Structure formats: C-alpha cells, structure tokens
Amino acid sequence: MHQTHMIIDGEQLPISSHKVETICNPANQEPVALVSVGTRQDARMALEAAKKAFPLWSETACEKRAELLHSAADLVRERAKSIARLLTQEQGKPLKNARAEILSSAGILDYYAEEGRRNVGEWLATSRGRSVVLRQPVGVAALITPWNYPVDLLSWKVGPCLAAGCTFVAKPPSHAPVAATEFVRAIYDAGLPAGVVNVVHGPGSEVGAELVENPISRKIAFTGETETGRWIMAQAALHIKRVSLELGGHSPFIVCGDADIEKAAAACAQRAFSNMGQICISVNRVYVADEVAEEFTDRLVH
Structure with a gap:
C-alpha cells in the first residue's frame, strides 16, 4: 500500500510518528494509501520552515526560479502515469481524466515559470515626475484545496506562488491527499531548497485553522465552500493578510x-x-x- 508522508523543511515525516488514516478507493472501498495526519503543531513547524526558507527563495533570480519550475514540470510529466493512477484510486475520476489533470498541472508550472520572468515592475511617467512600481513576494503562503481537482487546483496556487518568490505550506484535501502530495514532492525533487515547499495533512479545523490564523502566513489561497471562505476572510483581516478565494457559485x-x-x-x-x-x-x-x-x-x- 502506498504511504503518503507530510513534507516539512525538506524532510518526509515518518508515518509511525503520527496518527494514520487509510484512504480507500471510492469505487470498491479497497485501501489505497496510508496517510499521516498532522496537527496544529505540524502546521506551525511547516510555517516556520517556510519562513526560514523565504529570504533565500525570494532573493533567487527570477531566471533561476523559472529554470527550477520548468524542471519541476518535466519531473511531474515523468511521474504522470503513477500520480494519475493514485489520483484515480483515491478520488474516483477516470484514469484518462486523471492523467489529463496531471499533465495540465505540469503545463501550469511551465506557464508561471515564464510569467515569473516578467515580474519586473513598471516605470511610469507622471505630471510630477516618474514613479517606480516594484513587485515583491509577500512571504509565506497557505494553500488550501478541495478534493474534486486536488492536483489541478493546487497547481494554480503553487505556480504563481513559487514564480513570485514566495514559499508555501499546502494542505491538500483530507479525502484525496495522495496525488497532490506526490505532485508537490516532484516539485521539491526538481531541486528547490528545503523549506520552500511544505505539505501538511489534516482536518481544516486544526491544520487549516493554524495556517490561516498564524501570523507567519501572509497570503491565503483557498478553494472551497463559501462558509469557510467567509471565516478565512474574517481571520485574515486580523493580520491584514492577502486572500484569494474561489468559493461556491452558480453557473x-x-x-x-x-x-x-x-x-x-x-x-x-x-x-x-x-x-x-x-x-x-x-x-x-x-x-x-x-x-x-x-x-x-x-x-x-x-
């Protein structure tokens, strides 16, 4: 059975040291993976690791960050078959769709690798002189994603985060954390410094709450239900954190x-x-x- 470890400061935390949950195939209820379940303390450790790694990553040249993101995209493609199978087994979508999701997520990393090269600011002429606009990374980002597209929706957060020079802690969905964690592991294996990417599993009431409430996180990116989004917005306001919320809607x-x-x-x-x-x-x-x-x-x- 596949074992899914949390990733904190470049280390895979051993499953034996944590509470463990079994992820089952929704089609036949057969066990797919054992997943370590984190706590608020694990989330704090991950935030501290991301904070420690932020100065080095934020000062890394955008060209170098782009190079690493392209390498990460290539590694995701190399592992697409195995990650897609895990995604199908844990989440239930057809294998063809799962593979398309993984390959699309690799493309998103490539896209933001190039966007990051153009994050150079502006020089504006005004009636009173000239204004210089600089774009700088905000700090540690907390990335919280749902189960329906656990890799795709994470990639749309990870890509711009890394390209901008931010570090992150991701909390994948409790019902489908395996493929998302393997996706982040591939990114780290491409050569990123320890602490730049971190993954903590666990319930939103503990892990998610710590990522939102802790003052270390300076940006919250969340996809999920509207009620939770309202709570995140309210908590983020206490520390004037930036938020990106993709919530429920009507189509x-x-x-x-x-x-x-x-x-x-x-x-x-x-x-x-x-x-x-x-x-x-x-x-x-x-x-x-x-x-x-x-x-x-x-x-x-x-």
Whole structure:
C-alpha cells in the first residue's frame, strides 16, 4: 500500500510518528494509501520552515526560479502515469481524466515559470515626475484545496506562488491527499531548497485553522465552500493578510435562438455531469429561448 508522508523543511515525516488514516478507493472501498495526519503543531513547524526558507527563495533570480519550475514540470510529466493512477484510486475520476489533470498541472508550472520572468515592475511617467512600481513576494503562503481537482487546483496556487518568490505550506484535501502530495514532492525533487515547499495533512479545523490564523502566513489561497471562505476572510483581516478565494457559485447555461442546438445540448450535458458534477462551474440551471426550447430539451434528453 502506498504511504503518503507530510513534507516539512525538506524532510518526509515518518508515518509511525503520527496518527494514520487509510484512504480507500471510492469505487470498491479497497485501501489505497496510508496517510499521516498532522496537527496544529505540524502546521506551525511547516510555517516556520517556510519562513526560514523565504529570504533565500525570494532573493533567487527570477531566471533561476523559472529554470527550477520548468524542471519541476518535466519531473511531474515523468511521474504522470503513477500520480494519475493514485489520483484515480483515491478520488474516483477516470484514469484518462486523471492523467489529463496531471499533465495540465505540469503545463501550469511551465506557464508561471515564464510569467515569473516578467515580474519586473513598471516605470511610469507622471505630471510630477516618474514613479517606480516594484513587485515583491509577500512571504509565506497557505494553500488550501478541495478534493474534486486536488492536483489541478493546487497547481494554480503553487505556480504563481513559487514564480513570485514566495514559499508555501499546502494542505491538500483530507479525502484525496495522495496525488497532490506526490505532485508537490516532484516539485521539491526538481531541486528547490528545503523549506520552500511544505505539505501538511489534516482536518481544516486544526491544520487549516493554524495556517490561516498564524501570523507567519501572509497570503491565503483557498478553494472551497463559501462558509469557510467567509471565516478565512474574517481571520485574515486580523493580520491584514492577502486572500484569494474561489468559493461556491452558480453557473447558468444560456441557449439563444440562433444557437447550434446539437452542440449546445452536448456542451450542457458535458458541463453538468463532468467529474460527477463536482466542479465549480458545473451547470446548475439552463435558460433556453422559447423558439428552440423543445428541440433543445429533446436533444439534451436523448
């Protein structure tokens, strides 16, 4: 059985020293992995490690950070087959979709590697002279992600974080932490300094709360339910932390009278039921022009 360790300051914390949970395949309930479960103390240790690593990483030239991110993307691709299998086993999505998610996440690292090269600021002419705008990393980031796209949604946080010169502590979802942890491990194995990337498993009420409340974290990136997002925003305000919140929403599907009905029906069904309907932009209501409503309904049903 696969063993999933937490990563703190470049070290894999042994499972034997922590509470352990078994991740089971949702299709047949067979055990997939043993996962070490952290505590507030583990989260604090990870934040301290990220804080210690921040000066070195933030002062690393953007070209060097880009080089390491590209190397990380290549390593993720090399390990895509094994990571995708773990993702399918723990989360339930088809293997084809899981592999596409891993490869897409590698592409996201490549994208932000190049964006980081252009993080050079601005020189603005004004009526009173010239203004220089500098962009600097904010510090340690806390990255909290859900189970529906555990690698993809993490990559969208990890990529810009590292490219900007920030260090991070990630808390992957408790129900699907394995592939996300292997993704971060691949990034670290590409040659990043110890402490730049950290992963702590555990419940949001303990690990997540520590990452949000601890003054060491200066940026919170969270994808999840709206109620939790409100709480994070309130807690972040106490320390004037920056937040990026991707929360629950509504996604109407609109079919106009001149639409290609066959394509519209196919797109509607795909968007509504993709990933078992567990997607933040899943269709949850449909508006159709009266003149094509019957035809659209018939195509959608059949």
